[in-house]
Amino acid sequence: ERQKSLILNSSSRFPPPQGVRLSYGTAGFRADALLLESTVFRAGILAALRSLKTHSVIGLMITASHNKVSDNGIKVADPSGGMLTQDWEPFADAIANAATPEHLVQLIDEFVKKENIHFHGVRSAEILLGRDTRPSGESLLEAAKQGINSIVGALAIDMGILTTPQLHWMVRARNKGMKATEVDYYEQLSVSFRCLIDLIPNGQKIHEIEDKLVMDGANGIGGEKMEVLKKMLDCLPIEVRNSGKGGGILNEGVGADYVQKEKVVPQGFGFKDVGIRCASLDGDADRLVYFSVPSCDSNMIDLVDGDKILSLFALFIKEQLSVLSMDGNEKISDDYRARFGVIQTAYANGASTDYLKQLGLEIVFTPTGVKYLHEQAAQYDIGIYFEANGHGTILFSECFLSWLETRCNELSSKNQDTEQHKAALRLLAVSKLINQAVGDALSNLLLVEAILQHMGWSIHKWVELYQDLPSRQLKVKVADRTAVVTANAETMVVTPPGIQDAINVEIAKYTRGRSFIRPSGTEDVIRVYAEASTQEAADSLASSVAKLVD
Ligand code: NG1
Numbered sequence: 189e190r191q192k193s194l195i196l197n198s199s200s201r202f203p204p205p206q207g208v209r210l211s212y213g214t215a216g217f218r219a220d221a222l223l224l225e226s227t228v229f230r231a232g233i234l235a236a237l238r239s240l241k242t243h244s245v246i247g248l249m250i251t252a253s254h255n256k257v258s259d260n261g262i263k264v265a266d267p268s269g270g271m272l273t274q275d276w277e278p279f280a281d282a283i284a285n286a287a288t289p290e291h292l293v294q295l296i297d298e299f300v301k302k303e304n305i306h307f308h309g310v311r312s313a314e315i316l317l318g319r320d321t322r323p324s325g326e327s328l329l330e331a332a333k334q335g336i337n338s339i340v341g342a343l344a345i346d347m348g349i350l351t352t353p354q355l356h357w358m359v360r361a362r363n364k365g366m367k368a369t370e371v372d373y374y375e376q377l378s379v380s381f382r383c384l385i386d387l388i389p390n391g392q393k394i395h396e397i398e399d400k401l402v403m404d405g406a407n408g409i410g411g412e413k414m415e416v417l418k419k420m421l422d423c424l425p426i427e428v429r430n431s432g433k434g435g436g437i438l439n440e441g442v443g444a445d446y447v448q449k450e451k452v453v454p455q456g457f458g459f460k461d462v463g464i465r466c467a468s469l470d471g472d473a474d475r476l477v478y479f480s481v482p483s484c485d486s487n488m489i490d491l492v493d494g495d496k497i498l499s500l501f502a503l504f505i506k507e508q509l510s511v512l513s514m515d516g517n518e519k520i521s522d523d524y525r526a527r528f529g530v531i532q533t534a535y536a537n538g539a540s541t542d543y544l545k546q547l548g549l550e551i552v553f554t555p556t557g558v559k560y561l562h563e564q565a566a567q568y569d570i571g572i573y574f575e576a577n578g579h580g581t582i583l584f585s586e587c588f589l590s591w592l593e594t595r596c597n598e599l600s601s602k603n604q605d606t607e608q609h610k611a612a613l614r615l616l617a618v619s620k621l622i623n624q625a626v627g628d629a630l631s632n633l634l635l636v637e638a639i640l641q642h643m644g645w646s647i648h649k650w651v652e653l654y655q656d657l658p659s660r661q662l663k664v665k666v667a668d669r670t671a672v673v674t675a676n677a678e679t680m681v682v683t684p685p686g687i688q689d690a691i692n693v694e695i696a697k698y699t700r701g702r703s704f705i706r707p708s709g710t711e712d713v714i715r716v717y718a719e720a721s722t723q724e725a726a727d728s729l730a731s732s733v734a735k736l737v738d
């Protein structure tokens with residue numbers, strides 16, 4: 189009863205906006221920041237309940253990622269550091285849209301009974317809060333705290349301004365009983381990076397190392413954090429631009445989303461950067477793409493998207509696994525066969541899929557959205573997933589890692605310097621460098637840099653790994669995007685009937701044509717994707733498919 193009146197009281201201070209329906213989409217709640225106070229307050233309640241239910245630390249991140257600065261959003265990090273379990277999404281939707289405090293209390297009451305959640309004393313729930321650099325973050329943080337505090341025994345801990353992956357990393361580390369501060373994060377990344385660099389075969393530390401990397405921070409949080417991390421890396425010269433300090437606007441004409449979609453240089457970059465290795469983060473630093481400026485004549489770039497980052501990682505890991513097995517396949521010892529898989533979505537460039545197949549890798553497709561990719565990658569001993577837009581990571585199974593540790597110890601007790609031992613050490617270092625909670629631009633950037641140095645590759649060499657098929661993405665505003673229902677990892681339209689046949693007719697007109705449509709999970713649009721053997725063909729296929737949707 190005390191609990192009920194607490195929620196009644198505090199929720200009356202956060203009335204929901206009139207006439208908007210919010211939904212916990214692919215990346216949590218996202219909307220214009222002015223509409224979000226009540227939603228964030230209620231997400232605070234949800235996070236506290238989730239912590240009570242799981243007896244674990246939960247995360248709450250206030251960010252709208254690559255979206256415009258006036259937007260904001262909120263998402264929950266589950267005990268593993270990953271996305272909120274899909275079972276709880278309907279409850280999230282329901283409480284976000286409850287019209288009155290009474291209705292809210294009733295929904296919570298029913299849910300608490302159904303989930304068998306018990307309220308205990310002090311510190312029975314613990315929630316780590318993080319936010320990106322958006323000005324609206326401060327008042328939304330206050331709303332989240334009040335939501336958390338309206339659950340008896342729940343403790344809100346403000347971790348300050350963080351990248352999204354840092355908060356997810358902290359939640360994961362806390363629940364594994366590991367060191368979990370921001371400094372611990374930098375330590376783990378820099379130490380494992382150093383380890384990979386030290387394991388580079390002699391003679392292979394080439395000119396590439398002298399070349400600096402120029403990083404575009406999207407005027408968000410990534411630039412600031414990279415400045416801190418950089419001080420702990422003595423072997424990687426990085427110049428940070430668009431750090432947000434120079435007056436540029438978050439995600440405007442800058443950042444990974446802009447660079448990947450527009451395929452042009454971001455603000456602050458130009459002909460002075462011809463041939464240099466450049467990287468773009470998004471506003472909350474969970475996406476990463478690379479690019480280089482091929483010539484002074486135009487603002488076009490050579491893009492290295494998420495698919496090509498995945499390909500680089502896959503190549504490196506495959507190489508280490510085969511050194512470890514010495515017989516060139518994945519059976520890395522008599523007692524262990526590592527299952528290695530890569531996960532993509534329909535947005536993956538067809539050329540990347542061909543390349544990965546030709547490496548002999550197992551490829552699985554899932555619908556768009558990190559939660560689907562992550563879940564699938566967790567089925568493997570080593571599972572790599574990436575979205576073309578630059579979000580991705582590598583997951584290692586506990587079982588494989590403990591096998592690897594043991595193997596490492598055996599090998600080192602026999603003979604310090606064997607290639608097998610080094611391969612095992614490299615894989616262990618990768619498992620520590622990579623953020624296994626969620627895609628992380630900072631840690632992925634360090635892994636890319638370590639692998640490029642290991643291979644002795646320039647960005648040019650990487651760009652040429654395979655040639656992307658020209659592609660085009662369009663969005664179409666429709667009255668009701670939920671009218672489009674897809675199947676087969678979003679590659680087929682099931683309803684409305686007839687559309688898929690019509691799309692197939694269009695595709696058949698083009699060499700290497702491929703196209704699909706799907707409702708966006710974050711915007712009120714239908715997205716259209718097309719690729720074909722030339723840019724003109726991809727553009728024309730996309731626009732004729734878009735006409736079918738209208
Ligand atoms: P939607 O709006 O569902 O297409 C977009 C991205 C996803 C993912 C989410 C979350 C594309 C085509 N879609 O989702 O990959 O990153 O945002 O931020 O890039």
Ligand code: ZN
Pocket residue numbers: 253254352470471472473474475
């Ligand atoms: Zn992001």
